[in-house]
Amino acid sequence: MLTTQILYALAGCVVVALGLRGALLHASLLQRIVAINVMGAGVFLLLIAVAYRGPGLPPDPLPHALVLTGIVVAVSATALALALARRLPAEQDDD
Amino acid sequence: MTDAMIGLVALPLTGALATLLLPRWTTAAAIGAGLATTVAAALLLFGVATQGTLHYQIGGWSAGLGIALRADGLSALLLMMTALVALAASVYASSYFNTASGRARFWPLWLLLWTALNALLLSGDLFNLYVTLELLGLSAVALASLGGKRAAVAAALRYLLVGLLGSMLFLAGVSLLYAGYGTLDLAALARVVAPGPVAWTALAMMTAGLLLKTALFPLHFWLPPAHASAPAPVSAVLSALVVKAAFYLVLRLWLDVFASVVTPAAANLLGLLGAGAVLWGSWRALQAERLKLLAAWSTVAQLGYLFLFFPLLLALPPGPARELAAGGLVMLALTHGFAKAGLFLAIGIIQQRCGHDTIRDLDGTAQRLPATTFAIALAGVALIGLPPSGAFLGKWQLLAGAVATGQWVWLVVTAIGSLLAAAYIFRVLGHAFSHRPYPNQQVAVAREEWPALLLAAMAALVLGLAGAPVWGLLEVGT
Amino acid sequence: MSLLVFDGLLLFSIVSLAWATLTSSDERLSVILFMAFGLVLAVAWGRLLAPDVALAEAAIGAGLTGALLLAAVRGQPRPLLPGATHAPRKQGAAGVTVVLRLAVTLLSAALAGTLAWALLHAFSSTPHDLLPRAISENLEASGVSNPVTAVLLNFRAYDTLLELAVLLTAVLGIFALDQATPGYQPAGPVFDGLVRWLVPVLILMAGYLLWVGAHAPGGAFQAGATLAAAGVVLRLAGRSRTGLPDGYMLRIVMAAGVGVFLLVGLTLLLLGRPFLGYPPAWAGSLILLIETAAMLSIAATLLLAFLGGQPESTGVKAAANRQREEISRC
Numbered sequence: 001m002l003t004t005q006i007l008y009a010l011a012g013c014v015v016v017a018l019g020l021r022g023a024l025l026h027a028s029l030l031q032r033i034v035a036i037n038v039m040g041a042g043v044f045l046l047l048i049a050v051a052y053r054g055p056g057l058p059p060d061p062l063p064h065a066l067v068l069t070g071i072v073v074a075v076s077a078t079a080l081a082l083a084l085a086r087r088l089p090a091e092q093d094d095d
Numbered sequence: 096m097t098d099a100m101i102g103l104v105a106l107p108l109t110g111a112l113a114t115l116l117l118p119r120w121t122t123a124a125a126i127g128a129g130l131a132t133t134v135a136a137a138l139l140l141f142g143v144a145t146q147g148t149l150h151y152q153i154g155g156w157s158a159g160l161g162i163a164l165r166a167d168g169l170s171a172l173l174l175m176m177t178a179l180v181a182l183a184a185s186v187y188a189s190s191y192f193n194t195a196s197g198r199a200r201f202w203p204l205w206l207l208l209w210t211a212l213n214a215l216l217l218s219g220d221l222f223n224l225y226v227t228l229e230l231l232g233l234s235a236v237a238l239a240s241l242g243g244k245r246a247a248v249a250a251a252l253r254y255l256l257v258g259l260l261g262s263m264l265f266l267a268g269v270s271l272l273y274a275g276y277g278t279l280d281l282a283a284l285a286r287v288v289a290p291g292p293v294a295w296t297a298l299a300m301m302t303a304g305l306l307l308k309t310a311l312f313p314l315h316f317w318l319p320p321a322h323a324s325a326p327a328p329v330s331a332v333l334s335a336l337v338v339k340a341a342f343y344l345v346l347r348l349w350l351d352v353f354a355s356v357v358t359p360a361a362a363n364l365l366g367l368l369g370a371g372a373v374l375w376g377s378w379r380a381l382q383a384e385r386l387k388l389l390a391a392w393s394t395v396a397q398l399g400y401l402f403l404f405f406p407l408l409l410a411l412p413p414g415p416a417r418e419l420a421a422g423g424l425v426m427l428a429l430t431h432g433f434a435k436a437g438l439f440l441a442i443g444i445i446q447q448r449c450g451h452d453t454i455r456d457l458d459g460t461a462q463r464l465p466a467t468t469f470a471i472a473l474a475g476v477a478l479i480g481l482p483p484s485g486a487f488l489g490k491w492q493l494l495a496g497a498v499a500t501g502q503w504v505w506l507v508v509t510a511i512g513s514l515l516a517a518a519y520i521f522r523v524l525g526h527a528f529s530h531r532p533y534p535n536q537q538v539a540v541a542r543e544e545w546p547a548l549l550l551a552a553m554a555a556l557v558l559g560l561a562g563a564p565v566w567g568l569l570e571v572g573t
Numbered sequence: 574m575s576l577l578v579f580d581g582l583l584l585f586s587i588v589s590l591a592w593a594t595l596t597s598s599d600e601r602l603s604v605i606l607f608m609a610f611g612l613v614l615a616v617a618w619g620r621l622l623a624p625d626v627a628l629a630e631a632a633i634g635a636g637l638t639g640a641l642l643l644a645a646v647r648g649q650p651r652p653l654l655p656g657a658t659h660a661p662r663k664q665g666a667a668g669v670t671v672v673l674r675l676a677v678t679l680l681s682a683a684l685a686g687t688l689a690w691a692l693l694h695a696f697s698s699t700p701h702d703l704l705p706r707a708i709s710e711n712l713e714a715s716g717v718s719n720p721v722t723a724v725l726l727n728f729r730a731y732d733t734l735l736e737l738a739v740l741l742t743a744v745l746g747i748f749a750l751d752q753a754t755p756g757y758q759p760a761g762p763v764f765d766g767l768v769r770w771l772v773p774v775l776i777l778m779a780g781y782l783l784w785v786g787a788h789a790p791g792g793a794f795q796a797g798a799t800l801a802a803a804g805v806v807l808r809l810a811g812r813s814r815t816g817l818p819d820g821y822m823l824r825i826v827m828a829a830g831v832g833v834f835l836l837v838g839l840t841l842l843l844l845g846r847p848f849l850g851y852p853p854a855w856a857g858s859l860i861l862l863i864e865t866a867a868m869l870s871i872a873a874t875l876l877l878a879f880l881g882g883q884p885e886s887t888g889v890k891a892a893a894n895r896q897r898e899e900i901s902r903c
Contacts, residue, residue, distance in 0.1 A: 022595035031600060052621045
């Protein structure tokens with residue numbers, strides 16, 4: 001049980017929670033998209049923390065690959081979400 | 096036969112690239128890829144029926160290091176349903192999208208959606224499932240927003256954000272499982288997972304994410320606008336297949352990977368939510384003014400029935416009774432897939448020919464579009480659960496299981512739900528048959544009406560009358 | 574001990590930046606804070622010995638996502654997207670909103686707590702290193718010596734194939750919406766001069782990252798993002814040509830990543846090997862081939878995502894605009 005792992009993993013949990021709260025509460029579409037990205041970053045923190053095995057051992061490369069994939073997927077989704085949001089006229093209300 | 100698994104993913108994906116790169120032959124390339132994929136699905140079904148569960152390690156790497164593909168009775172049946180529904184909807188779509196730019200936008204995304212569905216149903220790796228879920232979500236959203244109407248784009252955006260939230264929860268669960276067990280392979284996890292904080296939290300998070308994607312009450316709010324505003328062939332596939340894929344994952348997780356972890360209390364919670372979906376969805380369907388909204392709310396309700404099976408499956412001891420109930424669940428899922436797809440395609444035809452889909456103004460549709468109205472009637476039979484549809488068999492098992500385990504509440508819910516379904520279907524048919532006399536017309540089935548008719552017939556007749564092999568196939572996986 | 578202090582400061586920055594990003598009421602400020610968040614995250618990845626991820630986070634997570642978000646809030650004196658400064662609609666909604674906010678905050682806190690509890694439990698059991706050992710044992714047969722590249726392009730290549738399909742799907746979806754973002758003003762002399770320098774350097778860097786990814790941090794994704802950055806810079810400088818090929822060639826480049834992957838995988842299948850099962854002697858070259866095609870695809874799709882649609886130079890857009898009515902008929 002490495003202190004570093006625990007610290008970063010706990011931070012990841014907090015960031016996930018912050019992202020979830022932001023995604024559910026914000027009225028602005030843009031800020032909801034940002035919140036979902038923050039939530040993703042929190043999950044990545046969890047994964048990289050799990051991968052870290054201390055200064056002596058090389059880290060577990062599998063979660064690194066997963067996070068890389070996750071980053072690309074997140075940017076794809078964000079791009080599509082922003083494009084959809086751009087098509088909505090600004091005067092209409094969102095719920 | 097294991098190559099068929101690769102084919103199921105590679106063929107629609109190649110088709111997607113072909114439709115992107117061959118702008119003048121998009122429809123031909125798409126239908127060709129669709130046919131090839133359907134053949135692959137049939138081969139796989141045959142392979143599973145004769146050889147049992149099929150496994151494939153991609154790249155030849157051992158389980159855990161590489162990604163495993165797995166096909167058992169359940170996934171083979173769902174893959175076959177996916178292929179038939181998608182093929183029928185493709186045929187319909189080839190006449191629905193009749194401009195070059197429309198086709199150029201539609202076909203690549205359509206085939207990518209099909210790829211995602213197949214990849215999801217075949218996957219045996221948790222993170223791979225996450226990637227397929229994202230591919231499914233993005234392609235579904237992109238298709239739902241085609242046409243550019245404001246309502247469709249707004250609904251698609253909500254669908255996307257809800258889907259992303261679900262995916263994030265799912266991925267958090269996956270990370271937790273990797274932290275706790277050091278593997279992403281479903282088969283390996285099924286062997287080592289044990290009740291404890293890691294398993295409970297992971298299952299809860301993954302289920303929450305999947306429930307968002309399968310629109311289970313009360314997380315259903317995004318579905319009716321999205322499915323109602325999408326183009327008709329897209330709505331068909333969204334309701335029949337895409338939400339089913341998330342449900343399949345819940346089933347896989349609860350009954351397979353986490354079988355030792357799930358508790359009857361948790362299953363009862365799912366059952367309660369399912370009951371809410373049945374009642375609320377059927378009620379809102381009854382109130383719907385538009386056909387597409389009715390069909391979308393009906394999907395919410397029908398998915399609820401599927402979740403009613405969970406408390407039964409957990410209460411029944413392993414044995415023939417549980418096998419029958421599981422078969423009933425799958426039969427209900429399959430029937431709904433065909434019926435809902437047929438319904439949406441039929442509604443699409445009505446929208447195209449009449450210019451609207453308002454129920455109250457359907458006066459005389461039966462005479463003008465007899466084949467389409469017949470398709471709606473057949474689909475309705477399957478949605479209500481009348482014999483000889485497959486849904487009747489499924490609901491029968493549901494009722495039998497409820498009686499056998501003494502959980503009478505599900506019986507009551509099913510009865511009320513079926514009555515409400517009968518009400519909203521007959522309401523539609525009532526409006527479709529005009530009271531005025533109408534000159535005799537030749538009953539001819541136009542090309543675009545065939546897919547709807549065939550799908551609805553599949554649901555209402557074929558699955559019910561010839562459905563016994565479903566139970567046999569499901570035992571292959573266990 | 575000093576590393577613990579560093580960790581503490583870093584994590585504090587990360588959490589506070591996340592908090593600030595999500596509680597800001599100004600959209601533009603949120604986006605800028607989010608970019609800062611991403612960059613500090615990249616530092617964290619470096620600290621946790623994840624340089625591949627750090628590169629990708631800086632280039633894609635903070636850089637390109639930030640650029641996309643900034644483009645979305647661009648030129649709006651008021652918030653771009655609906656509801657940002659949205660007053661409560663109904664009377665008495667204020668009380669409901671407070672309760673709602675509290676409920677959501679509690680829900681999120683419960684989530685964090687449960688997740689943390691489960692993670693602590695997971696960490697306290699014996700660590701599982703079956704997979705890391707398997708990866709290092711098979712590393713030599715994989716054809717590359719960077720273990721992350723080995724996982725991405727060999728052991729779990731199927732995931733990468735699907736991920737490239739995800740990218741393609743997003744861009745096709747963006748195309749279908751048919752709303753390219755407006756261009757930028759031509760750059761002044763200083764920026765223009767910088768661009769003349771910067772773009773070739775970025776292209777070189779992309780090539781280097783691609784090549785070096787086999788045995789050091791780097792690879793197709795980081796290279797593709799760098800290449801896309803070059804195109805973004807050209808766009809920001811007001812150039813109309815952003816380095817993308819025209820017309821049909823663009824489609825080929827978009828399809829290249831998935832296409833080459835499939836081609837290699839299926840050819841191997843025809844030759845009797847498992848799907849995407851590279852023969853060890855050829856693995857390195859096949860991976861480089863796939864990564865080159867992937868880099869071009871990734872660069873093109875990320876740049877197209879930033880542009881928001883097809884470049885105006887192609888004639889498809891006008892025709893598509895005319896014909897849009899037919900689709901929205903039903």
